[in-house]
Amino acid sequence: MSLPHFLLGLFEISPMSGYDIVKAFDYSMFFYWHATHTQIYKTLKKLEHEQKIDGQLLEQDGNPSKTIFSITKTGKESLIKWLREESKNNSLKNRFIIKLALSAELKASEIIRHLEQYKMQLKNELCYLQSDEKAGFLQFARSAKEKILWESTVENGILYCTHEIEWANATQIKLSELLEKE
């Protein structure tokens, strides 16, 4: 139940179109969230209907027209209210880890291969998090406070990926030691 608030948060930073948000998600701009265009456009309709955002049609030449949404006073109030609430239900769902826990039926070599694939996914994410492109966004922070928050969230993703890769390496080693014993 957070996508509407997440979008309000984006509009509070800057007015933008639904498509801008779709693209931001597609380029995995937000390490800890994902949404598809279906969900985004539906949520935008809902937020507009609740008068939390306000759409302005922008005609373009070359490209189709698009609606630029801005946050309204009501929307901002709703956003602040949500921001102030304690964040509960922070439980994570990690498909890879739970599959791994149940994988004892597979050959050790096969599990090692899965860990390798997992590491590759993490390295890709890490690569983007550490890119100049990502770092470039930080300059758009509107205050020292915002800059700290944005840097911290990027740092969180980097630390997560790094530690997860290290853990995967350690697990691979344990499994290969097992292979040698057999």
Next chain:
Amino acid sequence: MSLPHFLLGLFEISPMSGYDIVKAFDYSMFFYWHATHTQIYKTLKKLEHEQKIDGQLLEQDGNPSKTIFSITKTGKESLIKWLREESKNNSLKNRFIIKLALSAELKASEIIRHLEQYKMQLKNELCYLQSDEKAGFLQFARSAKEKILWESTVENGILYCTHEIEWANATQIKLSELLEKE
């Protein structure tokens, strides 16, 4: 789309009742997954209908009867097939972090308080992951390989919580330095 497979994985370890699984989730036995009883019982019906599990009524005195499910041959085949597949869509959703990224409108002191609450949640989880109760489960591993996998998943949770707490501390310090400057 993994709960059915997750449950098959549990039944492959040992036959058990729906209620056993409900309780396991309630006591957050599985750090990286959660499900409610509604979802569990519905999934059990589905798995039974697909003949992937097989229920046996167990009469008890004192307590109501319960159905103990075991995995069938078909179920085990389906489980193995899933285990062999590469695990994609490992993207995480972290409500706390995304809220934090949007929190620049809040006072630094308020954000520091949120980080404190987040740390408390993590410390609770960590406490359980490091408990004797949790360690006790490891002895039920049916092979050296399974033991490595279970230990690794617990270790993964411990590392995650530990690093996340460290990161939260560092972020709190940055924010309090900002407070001093004002």
Next chain:
DNA sequence: CTGCCCATGTAAATGGTTACATGATTGA
């Protein structure tokens, strides 16, 4: 006799993915 634990369910709502659809424009 009140309230919690056992054990299992239904109904309704929300959240999220996948597939299908459109129609203009631009670059290879």
Next chain:
DNA sequence: TCAATCATGTAACCATTTACATGGGCAG
């Protein structure tokens, strides 16, 4: 001329949460 990008949508499905419900047993 073929495919990709821009921009937005619907329909159907699957996943998940919240609320409501039952009925016996047991402890305080």
